[in-house]
Amino acid sequence: MxxxxxxHIEAKSPEEIASTVLMPGDPLRAKFIAEKYLEQVTCFxxxxxxxxxxxxxxxxxxxxxxxxxxxxxxxxxxxxLFAFYEVETIIRIGTAGSFKxxxxxxxxxxxxxxxxxxxxxxxxxxxxHYSPTPDFELLVKTWQLTKEKGIKAHFGLVSxxxxxxxxxxxxxxxxxxxxxxxxxxxxSYGLFTKAHELGKKSLAMFTISDSRFVKNQDSSKQREQxxxxxxxxxxxxxxx
Amino acid sequence: MxxxxxxHIEAKSPDEIASTVLMPGDPLRAKFIADTYLENVTCFxxxxxxxxxxxxxxxxxxxxxxxxxxxxxxxxxxxxLYAFYQVDTIIRIGTAGSMQxxxxxxxxxxxxxxxxxxxxxxxxxxNFEFCPTPDFDLVLGCYELAKKMGITCHFGPVVxxxxxxxxxxxxxNKLAxxxxxxxxxxSYGLYTQARSxxKRALAMFTVSDSMLEHxADSSKDREQxxxxxxxxxxxxxxx
Numbered sequence: 001m002x003x004x005x006x007x008h009i010e011a012k013s014p015e016e017i018a019s020t021v022l023m024p025g026d027p028l029r030a031k032f033i034a035e036k037y038l039e040q041v042t043c044f045x046x047x048x049x050x051x052x053x054x055x056x057x058x059x060x061x062x063x064x065x066x067x068x069x070x071x072x073x074x075x076x077x078x079x080x081l082f083a084f085y086e087v088e089t090i091i092r093i094g095t096a097g098s099f100k101x102x103x104x105x106x107x108x109x110x111x112x113x114x115x116x117x118x119x120x121x122x123x124x125x126x127x128x129h130y131s132p133t134p135d136f137e138l139l140v141k142t143w144q145l146t147k148e149k150g151i152k153a154h155f156g157l158v159s160x161x162x163x164x165x166x167x168x169x170x171x172x173x174x175x176x177x178x179x180x181x182x183x184x185x186x187x188s189y190g191l192f193t194k195a196h197e198l199g200k201k202s203l204a205m206f207t208i209s210d211s212r213f214v215k216n217q218d219s220s221k222q223r224e225q226x227x228x229x230x231x232x233x234x235x236x237x238x239x240x
Numbered sequence: 241m242x243x244x245x246x247x248h249i250e251a252k253s254p255d256e257i258a259s260t261v262l263m264p265g266d267p268l269r270a271k272f273i274a275d276t277y278l279e280n281v282t283c284f285x286x287x288x289x290x291x292x293x294x295x296x297x298x299x300x301x302x303x304x305x306x307x308x309x310x311x312x313x314x315x316x317x318x319x320x321l322y323a324f325y326q327v328d329t330i331i332r333i334g335t336a337g338s339m340q341x342x343x344x345x346x347x348x349x350x351x352x353x354x355x356x357x358x359x360x361x362x363x364x365x366x367n368f369e370f371c372p373t374p375d376f377d378l379v380l381g382c383y384e385l386a387k388k389m390g391i392t393c394h395f396g397p398v399v400x401x402x403x404x405x406x407x408x409x410x411x412x413n414k415l416a417x418x419x420x421x422x423x424x425x426x427s428y429g430l431y432t433q434a435r436s437x438x439k440r441a442l443a444m445f446t447v448s449d450s451m452l453e454h455x456a457d458s459s460k461d462r463e464q465x466x467x468x469x470x471x472x473x474x475x476x477x478x479x
Contacts, residue, residue, distance in 0.1 A: 005458075007449075007456060025288070027288065027289045028289050047268075048267065049290075050289075069288075070308070070311065071312060071402065072402045073312070076405070079404070119359040119402065120403055122357075161312075164316045165319040165320075186312055209247075217247065220245070220288070224288075
C-alpha cells in the first residue's frame with residue numbers, strides 16, 4: 001500500500017475525505033458544487049489543480065472532486081480514493097454527447113453499463129470480454145428517486161471513448177445505437193472496472209452537453225455551472 | 241471545423257497562442273513556468289483549471305499550457321491547439337518513471353519513439369502497427385542544444401501507459417529489455433496527433449520516480465523541481 005499523501009492527492013488522512021465522493025471531470029465544477037451546495041467546506045486537494053472538497057449536504061457528509069478527462073487520468077483518482085483513502089462509493093457526475101434524437105441537451109442519462117474502445121481490460125480475463133457495470137442498488141435507488149421527483153432521466157448503455165476527436169468517429173456509432181448505447185463520454189468504463197476490481201461501489205450519470213442532432217452545444221461555462229438537476233440528484237443519492 | 245473558442249479552450253483567437261506550446265501534464269507547472277521564466281504574460285485559458293499562458297522568453301514568443309494526464313485528456317488539447325489555434329509545435333515537458341538502472345531521479349529523457357498499451361491506433365492502418373515518433377529536426381536540435389548547455393540527456397524509446405496503477409505483470413521487464421527508458425502517459429498520443437495533422441512534436445521528461453527503486457519525488461517537487469528541462473525546452477522552442 002502506497003503511503004498517503006499519494007503522488008496526486010495531498011490529503012494527509014482518509015478522514016479528510018467522506019466515504020462517498022461525487023466526481024465531475026472538471027475540477028471547477030467540483031468547486032462550484034462545493035460552494036453552491038455544501039456547508040462547512042474544507043479543501044483536501046489542490047495538486048495539479050484537481051480540486052477536492054469535503055462538506056455537508058443537508059447534514060450528510062460528502063466529498064466532491066474533479067477526475068480530469070479520460071480513463072487514464074480519472075482511474076488514477078478512482079484508484080487512490082478507493083485503495084488509499086478508504087472511499088466506499090464514487091458517483092461520476094459528468095457531461096455526455098447524445099447518440100439519440102430523443103435524448104436532448106440538458107437531459108440526464110444514467111449508465112447501466114459502459115462499453116469502450118479502451119484497451120484497459122484487454123487480456124485481463126483471458127478470452128473473456130469484461131462488462132463494466134455500476135452498483136445495482138445505487139442504480140435502482142437513482143431510478144426510484146427520479147420517479148419520485150419527476151426528473152426525466154434516460155437509463156441505458158454508454159460508450160466511454162478514448163478519443164474526443166476521432167478520425168473514425170461515427171463509423172461504429174450506428175451499430176452502437178442499434179445495440180442500445182445512448183450516449184458517449186470518456187470515463188465510466190474505467191470507474192466501473194476499478195470499483196469492481198477493489199470491491200467498491202460506483203455509479204455514473206451525465207447531463208447531455210452536446211448532440212449531433214442539434215446545432216448548438218453548451219459553452220464551457222454552461223458545462224461548469226449549468227447542470228444543477230444532476231448535481232442535486234447525485235447529492236440526494238450519495239450514501240453517507 | 242469547430243469554431244473557436246472550443247469546448248475546452250476559451251481563447252477567442254489563434255493570435256492569443258504562440259506557434260510553439262510547451263505542455264506539462266500539470267497546469268500548475270505551466271503557471272510556475274509562466275511566473276518564473278516568461279515576460280509580458282497573458283492567460284489564455286482557465287476552462288477546467290487547465291491553465292494556459294503566452295509570454296516571451298528572452299524576447300521569443302512562446303506559450304505554456306497543461307494537458308492533463310493520460311492520452312485521452314492530452315489529445316483533446318493537442319488536437320484543439322493544432323487544428324483550431326494554428327499551433328505548429330508542441331513540446332511535452334513531463335515527468336516519467338525510470339525503467340533502467342542507469343536512469344536516475346532528476347535525469348532528463350527525450351523520447352525518440354513511443355510505445356503504448358493504448359488502442360487509439362488499433363486498426364487505423366489495417367495490419368500495420370504505427371510507430372509514433374517526434375519531429376526529427378527537433379530531436380537533433382535538442383541533442384545539440386543539450387550538449388551546448390552541458391545538460392545530460394538520455395535519448396530513446398518510452399512507454400506511454402494507460403494505467404498508472406496496474407495489476408502485476410511482466411510487461412515492464414520485457415519493455416526494458418527492448419530498450420524502453422521510462423514510463424509516462426501521454427507522448428504516444430502527442431506523436432500520433434502531430435503526424436495526423438502534419439505538425440511537429442517532441443516529448444522530454446524529468447525522471448520523478450523509479451519503477452526499480454520504488455522511490456519518488458513529492459508532488460511539490462514535481463511542480464517546481466525541474467528547472468533544467470524547462471530551460472532546455474524554452475531554449476529549443478521554435479518561434
